[in-house]
Amino acid sequence: MKLIKLFSLSLILFIAPKAMAQEFKLGKVSVAELEQKVHPKDSSAVAAILFKRGETRIEYDQSEGWFVTLTDVETRIKIYKKEGYDWANQKVWYYNTSNLKERVFFNNAVTYNLVNGKIEKTKLKSDGVFDEVLNKYRGQKKITMPNVKEGSVIEFRYTIKCPSDRIIRDWDFQTSIPVNYSEFSTFIPEYYVFNSRQKGYIFPKMTALKNPKSITFLNKERSDQGNVSKTSFSNDKLDYMENKTTYKAVDFPAMKEEAYVNNIDNYISSVQYELSLTKFPNSSMKEYSTDWNSVVKTIYEYDDFGPELNKTGYFEDDLKVLLANANTPEEKIQLILNHVKTNVKWNGYTGYGCENGVKKAYKEKTGNIADINLMLTAMLRYSGLTANPVLLSTRSNGIALFPNRTAFNYVIAAVETPNGNILIDATDKLATPNVLPLRVLNWSGRLIRKDGTSDEIDLMPSKVSSDMIFMNYSIDPEGKVTGKTRRQCTDYNAMVMRDVIDDVKEEEYLEKLENKNNKIEISEYSRLNEKELLKPTIETYSFTGNNLTEVIGGKIFVSPMLFFTNDKNPFKQEVREYPVDFSFPFVDKYNISIQIPDGFAVETLPAPVVYSMEDNLGSFKFNIVTTGNMLQLSVVHQINEAIVSTEKYDMLKEYYKGMIAKETEKIVLKRI
Numbered sequence: 001m002k003l004i005k006l007f008s009l010s011l012i013l014f015i016a017p018k019a020m021a022q023e024f025k026l027g028k029v030s031v032a033e034l035e036q037k038v039h040p041k042d043s044s045a046v047a048a049i050l051f052k053r054g055e056t057r058i059e060y061d062q063s064e065g066w067f068v069t070l071t072d073v074e075t076r077i078k079i080y081k082k083e084g085y086d087w088a089n090q091k092v093w094y095y096n097t098s099n100l101k102e103r104v105f106f107n108n109a110v111t112y113n114l115v116n117g118k119i120e121k122t123k124l125k126s127d128g129v130f131d132e133v134l135n136k137y138r139g140q141k142k143i144t145m146p147n148v149k150e151g152s153v154i155e156f157r158y159t160i161k162c163p164s165d166r167i168i169r170d171w172d173f174q175t176s177i178p179v180n181y182s183e184f185s186t187f188i189p190e191y192y193v194f195n196s197r198q199k200g201y202i203f204p205k206m207t208a209l210k211n212p213k214s215i216t217f218l219n220k221e222r223s224d225q226g227n228v229s230k231t232s233f234s235n236d237k238l239d240y241m242e243n244k245t246t247y248k249a250v251d252f253p254a255m256k257e258e259a260y261v262n263n264i265d266n267y268i269s270s271v272q273y274e275l276s277l278t279k280f281p282n283s284s285m286k287e288y289s290t291d292w293n294s295v296v297k298t299i300y301e302y303d304d305f306g307p308e309l310n311k312t313g314y315f316e317d318d319l320k321v322l323l324a325n326a327n328t329p330e331e332k333i334q335l336i337l338n339h340v341k342t343n344v345k346w347n348g349y350t351g352y353g354c355e356n357g358v359k360k361a362y363k364e365k366t367g368n369i370a371d372i373n374l375m376l377t378a379m380l381r382y383s384g385l386t387a388n389p390v391l392l393s394t395r396s397n398g399i400a401l402f403p404n405r406t407a408f409n410y411v412i413a414a415v416e417t418p419n420g421n422i423l424i425d426a427t428d429k430l431a432t433p434n435v436l437p438l439r440v441l442n443w444s445g446r447l448i449r450k451d452g453t454s455d456e457i458d459l460m461p462s463k464v465s466s467d468m469i470f471m472n473y474s475i476d477p478e479g480k481v482t483g484k485t486r487r488q489c490t491d492y493n494a495m496v497m498r499d500v501i502d503d504v505k506e507e508e509y510l511e512k513l514e515n516k517n518n519k520i521e522i523s524e525y526s527r528l529n530e531k532e533l534l535k536p537t538i539e540t541y542s543f544t545g546n547n548l549t550e551v552i553g554g555k556i557f558v559s560p561m562l563f564f565t566n567d568k569n570p571f572k573q574e575v576r577e578y579p580v581d582f583s584f585p586f587v588d589k590y591n592i593s594i595q596i597p598d599g600f601a602v603e604t605l606p607a608p609v610v611y612s613m614e615d616n617l618g619s620f621k622f623n624i625v626t627t628g629n630m631l632q633l634s635v636v637h638q639i640n641e642a643i644v645s646t647e648k649y650d651m652l653k654e655y656y657k658g659m660i661a662k663e664t665e666k667i668v669l670k671r672i
Helices: 019-020 029-036 082-088 291-300 314-324 329-343 356-362 369-382 489-503 507-514 646-663
Strands: 047-061 064-079 089-094 103-115 118-123 130-134 138-144 152-160 181-188 192-199 205-225 228-252 270-278 387-393 410-417 419-425 444-448 454-458 467-476 481-489 521-528 537-545 547-551 555-558 586-595 598-606 609-612 618-627 632-637 667-670
Touching: 019 103, 082 089, 089 103, 089 152, 103 138, 152 537, 181 192, 205 387, 205 467, 291 444, 291 454, 314 329, 329 369, 329 410, 329 419, 356 369, 369 410, 369 419, 387 586, 467 489, 481 489, 489 537, 507 521, 609 646
Parallel strands: 047 181, 467 586
Antiparallel strands: 047 064, 064 152, 089 138, 103 118, 103 152, 130 138, 181 228, 192 270, 205 228, 387 410, 387 444, 410 419, 444 454, 467 481, 481 537, 521 537, 547 555, 555 667, 586 632, 598 667, 609 618, 618 632
16 A cells, blocks of 8 residues: 655655745745735635745754754744634744753744735734643743734744754644745764655655864863962864755645544655664764664663563562463453553553553552553463564554654554454553554554564454444324434444443433434433443434424425435545545444335335445445335445555545435335
8 A cells, every 4th residue: 555655866846946046034024925815826725834944953062062953943924814823823842851851942933914015023022932831741832923914924933952962853844734935954963874754745855965064172171280280271173074964845735634534644745854873983883773673672672661571570469369260361361451451540641661660550550551551461471471562653643654763652462362463452441452542543563572573563453343223213294203223333333432422421412412313302212331341332212303304295205314324425535645544444234114104105215226346445235125114224334444545545435425325315205
């Protein structure tokens, strides 16, 4: 599946010499920029980035006595519509931990407006700058630009000072608004080798060159001559080469949201850097990440990862009692999973490194993702099962495309069985073996073994989750509908259902269900297996509705699936740029019995159809038959792939078009 096109020299965009030669400088806003009413290439744009330039330098800091990373960014944005006012609120996150404290500084922040033909400048004041705590690891510097109107141009500059010499932030050339010009340069001493990767569907132009650089060290020496102490100063000079890489993007379009996209950021044009190795003078080379095996080996050796898996004393007594009568792998897995879920709660923090350590997390009954799932892995191993951790990146974090340590932000457990791996996550109370939280269904992960080797693991479910609807209803001569419904969901559909009803009062849930389903009135409502996670969820209710049919000229028109009808095609774009992500394969089945009112007969009935897509991607079956005054409807809609490639989009679009056309066909009843 060709979803992300990797950078190659053969895929460089042509950039006109005139555009390349254009100069961009803060403070030089033109009248033409302020007069512009709409974006010349995207009239729907609420705002646009006129230019954005960034530089990241790894350079020697005399005060620190080592290399640090400095990033400078300057940006100019045009506001076209009120909906674009949010672009006047800019924010930059920074690390704020005991081991890594970054600092962010905003300056040169000005709003420009055209007033009576003249340019009016409004500078950002201190009351428009905010410092916020995001969590225990990150803070955020935020500005709110003053005097922003339709037509305004804003510009600002910020600097990020990072005490580490090993972090280069990603640079995005695209966003949700058009980008007229974007430029990013890195300046890296020869002592560092970073892997750089580009992703997306369009690519900037790249140039690279080497520059001679030098560092002058100030040496301070004290010497004693008799009774006199003397201080002498001297300079040492170190010459080295600096590698400069520059990316330039011109007229990159806005990223457009589409239905069933897991994370739009996975597909934007961007460049990412990951430290591969260092080689300093008079020192041996040190590798960090060159391939997946070296990445996972590095992670496994972290103090907060591999060693935590070897700790067992804190739970051994509890597990001996817990597993006393467990004989099969399935029993052991379920008992251990329930034990961890019951006794240790997730604190909301992700990460593949332990925050508190497994022993402390077990004692205090709370921990981050790694605390809980590495504990789970250790317990599974202790029980005699072949269990290993699986590193992955959550949907919100993006797809882990390239070998690098920062691609991952999560870890789960995998148990090896003759029938394949069983994937387990103990941080979600609704999760069961091989039914993971939706946040982790993100293509693939990396399973790590004790010897440091790794395998790619498919995270996407292959088993079909079902949603089965049994409904019977009658229609009276005035078009009022009265009926009963039974809905049964399995696997991921059951998880989704449990998530919807979790901690929601029944009255509140029913009110939403009634409003969603054309203002029906629900009675005799009941649920089964709400807490029994290995069983399907079942809900039943009776209903009445006055808005479910149309009575025109003495005839009754009704969509036979009532409020379960799919009436909108989510796939409307002519060209699909991103894969379609359904999260999991599914089948929706409907068995519906319809009683015709006395004195009426069927005038028009939708014809049966069967639609099947190629490569067993999915199928739709619709059949309705008449028996006396009863109609019997059977509908099956099945999608067999969690992720559908763009190459299959046209087929999927036509499939949905046909399905919706059939489901929205009316039964017409006439008087006899």
